[in-house]
Amino acid sequence: MTPTVTTRPSPAHGDAHHAVVHEPGESVEATCAKIAGRCVLITGCMFSGKTTALLRAARLFPEAARVLVKHAGDTRYRTDAIVTHDGDYLPAHAIADARAITELIDEHTHLVVVDEVHFFDDSLADVVAALTRCGIGAVAAGLELGCWGQPFPSIERLVELSDERLELTARCARCGQTADRTQRTTPIVAGRLVGGAESYEPRCIKCWTPPPQS
Numbered sequence: 001m002t003p004t005v006t007t008r009p010s011p012a013h014g015d016a017h018h019a020v021v022h023e024p025g026e027s028v029e030a031t032c033a034k035i036a037g038r039c040v041l042i043t044g045c046m047f048s049g050k051t052t053a054l055l056r057a058a059r060l061f062p063e064a065a066r067v068l069v070k071h072a073g074d075t076r077y078r079t080d081a082i083v084t085h086d087g088d089y090l091p092a093h094a095i096a097d098a099r100a101i102t103e104l105i106d107e108h109t110h111l112v113v114v115d116e117v118h119f120f121d122d123s124l125a126d127v128v129a130a131l132t133r134c135g136i137g138a139v140a141a142g143l144e145l146g147c148w149g150q151p152f153p154s155i156e157r158l159v160e161l162s163d164e165r166l167e168l169t170a171r172c173a174r175c176g177q178t179a180d181r182t183q184r185t186t187p188i189v190a191g192r193l194v195g196g197a198e199s200y201e202p203r204c205i206k207c208w209t210p211p212p213q214s
């Protein structure tokens with residue numbers, strides 16, 4: 001199946017977007033029905049507004065109807081919440097294995113939200129496929145490319161099974177053109193990616209270079 005692909009600039013550049021299209025005045029039931037059994041994938045470089053789009057989609061659903069998860073290895077900002085770079089957040093379960101999602105859902109769950117999907121292994125795609133078969137919707141966000149410009153394997157499988165895809169971009173920190181790559185700006189010490197968001201910036205393909213090693 002080929003997903004619908006929508007490419008939009010980051011909300012930081014003035015274009016509001018919704019991962020799940022929500023009409024003004026629409027009932028919660030109608031929004032739930034729209035996402036039922038569908039997977040929406042949000043990709044883009046760092047600082048493209050992926051997590052903002054994710055939280056906006058989550059907030060269309062009552063707390064009891066949504067399950068939010070993040071990878072336990074993502075300890076930036078907070079360990080118990082999905083947090084945007086500008087400090088907005090919603091509480092989330094930190095899990096090390098995507099299969100734990102199946103223990104978090106119940107008969108009230110209409111939506112599962114997954115942040116930073118590139119941290120998960122291939123089993124995430126299996127879990128998302130199982131959720132959508134049960135009529136539960138999934139909205140997942142993550143980096144498509146690592147800081148070496150390589151695609152993450154877990155994203156590739158989610159791209160294949162997604163029904164809708166939102167590709168977000170940012171402004172290149174060097175030239176101001178549309179950026180879809182993440183530039184590592186501090187050296188990688190002994191192969192370890194230490195450092196948080198301050199070690200990265202969005203770059204266009206022309207300004208992007210492989211990360212410095214030390």
Ligand SMILES: [Zn+2]
Pocket residue numbers: 172173174175176177203204205206207208
């Ligand atoms: Zn550039």
